[in-house]
Amino acid sequence: MTSIKELIDRLYKEGDLVDESLVHIIENISEEDRTHLYAKALDKKNQFYQDTVYMRGLIEFTNYCKQNCDYCGIRGKNDKVDRYRLSKEAILHCCEEGHALGYRTFVLQGGEDPFYTDEVLVDLIESIKKSYPDSAITLSIGERSYESYEKLKKAGVDRYLLRHETASKSLYESLHPNMSFENRRRCLSDLKKLGYQVGAGFMVGLPGQTSADLAEDLRFLKTLEPEMIGIGPYIPHEETPLKGSTGGTVEQTLVMVALTRLMLPKALLPSTTAMGTLDPKGREKALKAGANVVMPNLSPTDVREKYELYKDKICTGDEAAHCRQCIEGRIKNAGFRVDMGRGDHVSIWGPSKASSLQIDW
Ligand code: SAM
Numbered sequence: 151m152t153s154i155k156e157l158i159d160r161l162y163k164e165g166d167l168v169d170e171s172l173v174h175i176i177e178n179i180s181e182e183d184r185t186h187l188y189a190k191a192l193d194k195k196n197q198f199y200q201d202t203v204y205m206r207g208l209i210e211f212t213n214y215c216k217q218n219c220d221y222c223g224i225r226g227k228n229d230k231v232d233r234y235r236l237s238k239e240a241i242l243h244c245c246e247e248g249h250a251l252g253y254r255t256f257v258l259q260g261g262e263d264p265f266y267t268d269e270v271l272v273d274l275i276e277s278i279k280k281s282y283p284d285s286a287i288t289l290s291i292g293e294r295s296y297e298s299y300e301k302l303k304k305a306g307v308d309r310y311l312l313r314h315e316t317a318s319k320s321l322y323e324s325l326h327p328n329m330s331f332e333n334r335r336r337c338l339s340d341l342k343k344l345g346y347q348v349g350a351g352f353m354v355g356l357p358g359q360t361s362a363d364l365a366e367d368l369r370f371l372k373t374l375e376p377e378m379i380g381i382g383p384y385i386p387h388e389e390t391p392l393k394g395s396t397g398g399t400v401e402q403t404l405v406m407v408a409l410t411r412l413m414l415p416k417a418l419l420p421s422t423t424a425m426g427t428l429d430p431k432g433r434e435k436a437l438k439a440g441a442n443v444v445m446p447n448l449s450p451t452d453v454r455e456k457y458e459l460y461k462d463k464i465c466t467g468d469e470a471a472h473c474r475q476c477i478e479g480r481i482k483n484a485g486f487r488v489d490m491g492r493g494d495h496v497s498i499w500g501p502s503k504a505s506s507l508q509i510d511w
């Protein structure tokens with residue numbers, strides 16, 4: 151029978167395996183095989199992005215949400231949340247501070263907040279683009295119509311993050327009351343059609359999630375080919391219907407990050423805050439397993455704690471400048487180089503950037 155090490159080597163070479171082999175790796179990987187997998191994933195990442203790690207400035211601009219995802223701390227029905235939304239001026243101020251700190255990508259994330267109509271968002275985005283034409287804007291505000299995504303794209307949004315959360319239809323439906331699996335996929339496909347750089351992704355360790363579900367996540371990503379893929383451990387929150395559940399581990403998540411890197415070598419893979427929450431070295435470990443993006447927080451410190459998706463979320467008290475410095479230090483200590491540029495997907499780089507990194511086209 152083929153060993154797990156041989157399967158990893160085949161995945162490294164061919165970029166795919168049958169689902170049964172993926173499940174076999176996920177279920178039976180040993181400590182020694184894990185070390186091998188992470189080294190192969192890091193090597194694959196280096197072929198396209200060398201030792202660079204891209205920095206994005208994250209602005210969590212609203213914690214209002216009309217949805218009720220069972221795992222999420224800011225779900226609409228959690229009446230213990232102190233709700234906030236940042237004014238246009240406050241958001242622009244975050245961008246100003248971020249730009250001065252060197253950021254050239256702003257990620258605007260929030261719940262599904264009906265206050266943010268297309269009109270409000272278009273005005274906001276045009277203002278950011280006017281002030282910072284050299285910077286990319288990423289939105290992450292959930293499900294909207296094709297027409298809405300189209301208007302936002304025209305206003306200047308470059309990228310959109312919408313995790314598929316889980317590729318298992320039954321698991322998805324059990325966790326998302328009044329939401330539809332098909333609509334989430336429709337959104338991802340619309341975003342692709344409209345020419346966004348698209349981010350999908352999933353949580354690891356959701357209650358009821360099986361290894362076959364995780365293999366399905368990899369299969370879905372391989373088919374969709376998103377430019378960005380956010381993978382993080384599920385971490386329980388006390389004020390949700392899933393309180394008391396176990397949650398995912400750093401090790402399980404690292405395995406999924408590394409397998410994703412081998413299946414989609416060019417993807418931009420963030421080392422998530424959730425990893426840093428579970429393990430003080432979690433983000434460094436993810437970088438060493440093939441991740442190549444970090445998203446330090448630019449939100450004003452007085453709202454940070456209110457955007458509590460899961461318990462004990464880190465960095466809630468730190469100023470933007472402190473976060474940038476802290477993460478930069480971590481990246482360097484882990485042996486990587488910080489890149490403060492826009493950090494686009496390798497497929498849309500111009501020749502100058504490509505030649506500076508000696509990419510083999
Ligand atoms: N509303 C937007 C959306 O639906 O894409 C973006 C905001 S949502 C809070 C961002 C991500 O947080 C989700 O895609 C989900 O994967 C993650 N998340 C929410 N609750 C979590 C939890 N308890 N543990 C880990 N990640 C969580």
Ligand code: FES
Pocket residue numbers: 215216217218219222223224225226260261262
């Ligand atoms: Fe809406 Fe989590 S349920 S952001």
